[in-house]
Amino acid sequence: MSRQGKRKTKKGIGIAFCTCVYLFLFLPILVIVVNSFNATTSKPYLTWKGFTFDWYVRLFDNGALLSSFGNTIIIAVVSTLLATMIGTLGAFGMYKYKFKGKGVIDGLLYIPVVIPEIVLGISLLSLFTNVNIPRGMLTLILAHVTFSVPFVIFNVRARLSGYDNSIEEASMDLGANRVITFFEITLPVLAPGIAGGALLAFTLSIDDVIISYFVNGQTKTYPLKVMESIKSGVAPDVNALSTLILLGTIVLVVLTQSDFLKKKKA
Amino acid sequence: MKKHQWRANTLPSLVTVGPVTLWLLFFVAVPLIYVGVMSFCSLDQYYNVTFQFTLDNYKRLFDVNYIKIYGQSVLIAFLTTIICILVAYPFSFLIARTKSKKKMILYMLVIIPFWTNSLIRIYGWKTFLGTTGWLNTALQFLHITSEPLELLFHRGTTVLGMVYCLFPFMVLPLYTAIEKLDGSLLEASADLGAKGFSTFFEVILPLTASGIFSGSIMVFIPALGYFFVADILGGGNSDVIGNLIERQFQSGNNWPLGAALSIILILITLLLVKIYQKLGGDMESLGV
Amino acid sequence: MARPIVEINGVNKIYGSNHVVKDLNLVVEEGEFLTLLGSSGCGKTTTLRMIAGFEEPTSGSIKVEGEAIEEKEPFERNVNTVFQSYALFPHKTIYDNIAYGLKMKKVPKDEIKKRVHEMMELVQLEGFEKRYPSQLSGGQKQRVAIARALINRPRVLLLDEPLGALDLKLRKQMQLELKRLQKKLNITFIYVTHDQEEALTMSDRIAIMNAGVLDQVAAPTEIYEHPATKFVATFIGETNIFDGSIRSINGESLSIQIENGDVKATGSEFAAGEFINVSVRPEKMKYALDPVEGFTLIATVKDYVYVGSVVKCIAVLPNGNELKIERLAGQPLPQLGEQIFPYWNEKDVVVIHNRDQIFYQAVDNVVLG
Numbered sequence A: 001m002s003r004q005g006k007r008k009t010k011k012g013i014g015i016a017f018c019t020c021v022y023l024f025l026f027l028p029i030l031v032i033v034v035n036s037f038n039a040t041t042s043k044p045y046l047t048w049k050g051f052t053f054d055w056y057v058r059l060f061d062n063g064a065l066l067s068s069f070g071n072t073i074i075i076a077v078v079s080t081l082l083a084t085m086i087g088t089l090g091a092f093g094m095y096k097y098k099f100k101g102k103g104v105i106d107g108l109l110y111i112p113v114v115i116p117e118i119v120l121g122i123s124l125l126s127l128f129t130n131v132n133i134p135r136g137m138l139t140l141i142l143a144h145v146t147f148s149v150p151f152v153i154f155n156v157r158a159r160l161s162g163y164d165n166s167i168e169e170a171s172m173d174l175g176a177n178r179v180i181t182f183f184e185i186t187l188p189v190l191a192p193g194i195a196g197g198a199l200l201a202f203t204l205s206i207d208d209v210i211i212s213y214f215v216n217g218q219t220k221t222y223p224l225k226v227m228e229s230i231k232s233g234v235a236p237d238v239n240a241l242s243t244l245i246l247l248g249t250i251v252l253v254v255l256t257q258s259d260f261l262k263k264k265k266a
Numbered sequence B: 001m002k003k004h005q006w007r008a009n010t011l012p013s014l015v016t017v018g019p020v021t022l023w024l025l026f027f028v029a030v031p032l033i034y035v036g037v038m039s040f041c042s043l044d045q046y047y048n049v050t051f052q053f054t055l056d057n058y059k060r061l062f063d064v065n066y067i068k069i070y071g072q073s074v075l076i077a078f079l080t081t082i083i084c085i086l087v088a089y090p091f092s093f094l095i096a097r098t099k100s101k102k103k104m105i106l107y108m109l110v111i112i113p114f115w116t117n118s119l120i121r122i123y124g125w126k127t128f129l130g131t132t133g134w135l136n137t138a139l140q141f142l143h144i145t146s147e148p149l150e151l152l153f154h155r156g157t158t159v160l161g162m163v164y165c166l167f168p169f170m171v172l173p174l175y176t177a178i179e180k181l182d183g184s185l186l187e188a189s190a191d192l193g194a195k196g197f198s199t200f201f202e203v204i205l206p207l208t209a210s211g212i213f214s215g216s217i218m219v220f221i222p223a224l225g226y227f228f229v230a231d232i233l234g235g236g237n238s239d240v241i242g243n244l245i246e247r248q249f250q251s252g253n254n255w256p257l258g259a260a261l262s263i264i265l266i267l268i269t270l271l272l273v274k275i276y277q278k279l280g281g282d283m284e285s286l287g288v
Numbered sequence C: 001m002a003r004p005i006v007e008i009n010g011v012n013k014i015y016g017s018n019h020v021v022k023d024l025n026l027v028v029e030e031g032e033f034l035t036l037l038g039s040s041g042c043g044k045t046t047t048l049r050m051i052a053g054f055e056e057p058t059s060g061s062i063k064v065e066g067e068a069i070e071e072k073e074p075f076e077r078n079v080n081t082v083f084q085s086y087a088l089f090p091h092k093t094i095y096d097n098i099a100y101g102l103k104m105k106k107v108p109k110d111e112i113k114k115r116v117h118e119m120m121e122l123v124q125l126e127g128f129e130k131r132y133p134s135q136l137s138g139g140q141k142q143r144v145a146i147a148r149a150l151i152n153r154p155r156v157l158l159l160d161e162p163l164g165a166l167d168l169k170l171r172k173q174m175q176l177e178l179k180r181l182q183k184k185l186n187i188t189f190i191y192v193t194h195d196q197e198e199a200l201t202m203s204d205r206i207a208i209m210n211a212g213v214l215d216q217v218a219a220p221t222e223i224y225e226h227p228a229t230k231f232v233a234t235f236i237g238e239t240n241i242f243d244g245s246i247r248s249i250n251g252e253s254l255s256i257q258i259e260n261g262d263v264k265a266t267g268s269e270f271a272a273g274e275f276i277n278v279s280v281r282p283e284k285m286k287y288a289l290d291p292v293e294g295f296t297l298i299a300t301v302k303d304y305v306y307v308g309s310v311v312k313c314i315a316v317l318p319n320g321n322e323l324k325i326e327r328l329a330g331q332p333l334p335q336l337g338e339q340i341f342p343y344w345n346e347k348d349v350v351v352i353h354n355r356d357q358i359f360y361q362a363v364d365n366v367v368l369g
Helices: A003-035 A053-060 A061-095 A101-116 A115-132 A139-159 A164-174 A178-207 A210-215 A222-230 A236-265 B001-036 B054-059 B064-096 B102-115 B118-128 B134-141 B155-180 B185-193 B196-225 B225-234 B241-249 B255-280 C042-051 C094-104 C109-122 C138-150 C168-185 C196-202 C218-223 C232-235 C358-368
Strands: C004-015 C019-029 C033-037 C059-064 C079-082 C156-160 C188-193 C205-210 C213-218 C239-248 C255-259 C261-266 C275-280 C286-288 C299-307 C310-316 C322-328 C339-343 C350-355
Touching: A003 B064, A003 B102, A003 B155, A053 A236, A053 B134, A053 C322, A061 A101, A061 A139, A061 A178, A061 A222, A061 A236, A061 B001, A061 B225, A101 A139, A101 B255, A101 C255, A115 A139, A115 A210, A115 B001, A115 B196, A115 B241, A139 A178, A139 A210, A139 B001, A164 A178, A164 C079, A178 A222, A178 B102, A210 A222, A210 B241, A222 A236, A236 B102, A236 B118, B001 B255, B054 B255, B064 B102, B064 B155, B064 B196, B064 B241, B102 B155, B102 C205, B118 B134, B118 B155, B118 B225, B134 B241, B155 B196, B155 B225, B185 C310, B196 B241, B225 B241, C004 C042, C004 C188, C004 C261, C019 C042, C019 C188, C019 C213, C033 C042, C033 C196, C042 C059, C042 C079, C042 C156, C059 C188, C079 C138, C094 C138, C109 C138, C138 C168, C156 C286, C168 C188, C168 C196, C188 C196, C196 C218, C205 C218, C205 C232, C213 C218, C213 C232, C218 C261, C232 C239, C232 C350, C239 C261, C255 C275, C261 C350
Parallel strands: C033 C188, C033 C205, C079 C156, C156 C188
Antiparallel strands: C004 C019, C004 C059, C205 C213, C239 C255, C239 C275, C255 C261, C275 C350, C286 C339, C299 C310, C299 C339, C310 C322
16 A cells, blocks of 8 residues: 555544544433434333424423522532632642641642542531531532532642742732732733633532532432432433533533634734 | 731731631541541441441441442443543544644533533433333344344443543543644654554653553542442442442441441542552642 | 942841851942842842842841831832843733832822823833733833833832843843933932843942852942952953962062962052962963063963954963963964963052962862872
8 A cells, every 4th residue: 555545544544433432422412412302201201202392391391400400500600609719719829838738738639539429428428417517508519619629729720830920029019918919910810720720610510410419408409300310211301401501501612712712813 | 027927928828728728628638537437336226327436337348249349340440441541542642633723623522522411411321222222223123133132231331331421531631641742752753763553652652651540540430439320321230339338328328337338449549549649640630 | 428228237048058148238329220249049139139028138137218128018118129030910911010000009090191101101112002011022021121110210129130031132232221211210220130241331339249248349340450359350350360378578569479389469458478369350461481570480372262352362370270361362472382471560460368268278188188
């Protein structure tokens, strides 16, 4: 075979391989999307009974499902805000100041990242039960902040590694005290790292099943609602909501990405 | 002098690092210590945890049925990790080495599926593979098989589900490691007379090994705990350690035993992380 | 007589076991351009940072305009700094960078605008208001950093190797500009550099630091012609240094023994037997083909180096030390390989007290070794 021919075959194999991987990744999504249009009304909602948009309408009558989605959003927003605030301050302080026990904090940070989620879930459950914090929205938020904080810190830290300390000194030199310097200089410069961390925290929060499963009490999040419905077969309206969420996130990403690209050009 | 030290270092470090320290102490350190304590506790007649020291929970860990599940769980995690490496490595290599514009899109395409709830996607696999699922329907329609195939509820499907859930955690570090590879190194290696295979084993693999290590940590450890995958796709036939723990904390209601089982997971995690660090792994690259 | 504006009294700075600044006493006068000169790690930047308030002295006091400032935070001090890395705020426009100090002082918007524009004109940056630091060249960034620091009208401007990152040509140009600015605004400049040429060109006075100790503070010509220590003599300009001791004194005329023989020089305040250094600038070094009275040095010409308009002749002494003789191109110099008898006019050289007594240590080592 000629050199070019060989290269073409290689490229062809590569493309075929990648396509297979993407198919593997998107297959279940396809199932979800297709099933959201399934006209069947009998459990376990598996047989195809024809095409309908009904579920996208009926979805809005399913109060329990909608409220679970609402809970998920509330928990994700609140826990992301908290985790981002605590994490950003922490990452900054650990980078900037000298104090004893830094190694201990570092070690604690890695625990939620590497330990299986179920261990964190049951240990938080045990704690909440032992100190009598009623399980619900509050415990969910506390738990979500706990597993997101390290990710925020790592992201901010990555940004800090290229950070020039002297800009803060310059700010103080020009008459800004530490607090003003933090808000005028430090925070805006670290913003991309903070935003990255926040996005990751948000993503982890809305998708979390295992930890929420242990600390939820009676407050159902959307993933927990899905878990509940799996026993009896996932209803098409759940599929419909998933499809909508997916669509929403894609639109959001396309919008922010294109905006980002535009800014880069300017 | 003291005042300056307080304003320049002590106070700001307290304000910045204080909250996260307290948080980690209260919601990570204390709960884990409590689980450790609980694993030595007994149950009273109402199934409440009482602080009476016992080693019973640890003795029960050596139950043959449990040991079988540990073995099965490690096997599933191991297979999942191997498959993830074998598929994700060439895949990451191909997308990381694509020309710039398409690269970002190809990368995003790996992430996008994960914005859909993982449970519902696992359920999607169940729908696809079930006896009345898409695959069987198609096979029968095409007269390839006459009877529906039992594709669900064994170890293989659990591994498939695990691979599916954890695949991006292998791709991300590999992609980062491969993207960092300096193209001129490959050229230098070829220039020095190395054939494709030797370039791979002599240059590429050693330089991207860190990605394989961190990917393996991020796949293997969660695979021991992902009980819902084993639940949905394994149907109780391929439980992992996570299932054992989950049962003790929910239906079984034997928290001390569940705590002792968790200690196994904690020990495995510590061991693997130690090995990872010995191999020169950077903890930070596990987080992003 | 000028007023003192910065007074540093007995300042020490110790990091762990590292004594960075040792018992520093220095008075900076109002309106002067003072350069802290020294090699890297000599404590000059630390000194500057203590004046700015980023570091605090381990002991001693620093006064600005007669007021002790150790307890003051950087943002409470009426001094401003130009940083080596420029330290421009990457997320703010050039306008906002320069306006920052005024904004912090809550100056009315109109006045900020007026003063920023004045400043931009002063540093020749008109039209760059809306750009970001990343869109500027090194020289432009430097001007922004200077404008930003000057807009607060500080009593003292601290500059930490501000030209270090610029290429040679631009550096020369900026040196002149800075000097011009300083004279025009009549602000005290304390300038840190390791570049002796820069220091000689710009400064009213130079303070030379060596390993945390202030060796000499004086005007550039004084420093060059009358170095107070061996370090100053070698650090500023090129020189031939001889370690030796005073053999005998006759009025101002000193007969000196060095390792390679006997030489002569003039100086007062020396005692017979004292350890000294003799510094001979290459352009003051003479040679003869026959012995000269009072000098017993012999050297062999080894090499020539052409540096544009001057020629350097390198000759080797019996102990292997090299001797530099410098002449304008075209002036006579000895042949390569020729044996010469170096000497000098007694009044052309400087005799320095040898604080370290290096000569006899060296000789002892040879004997013992």
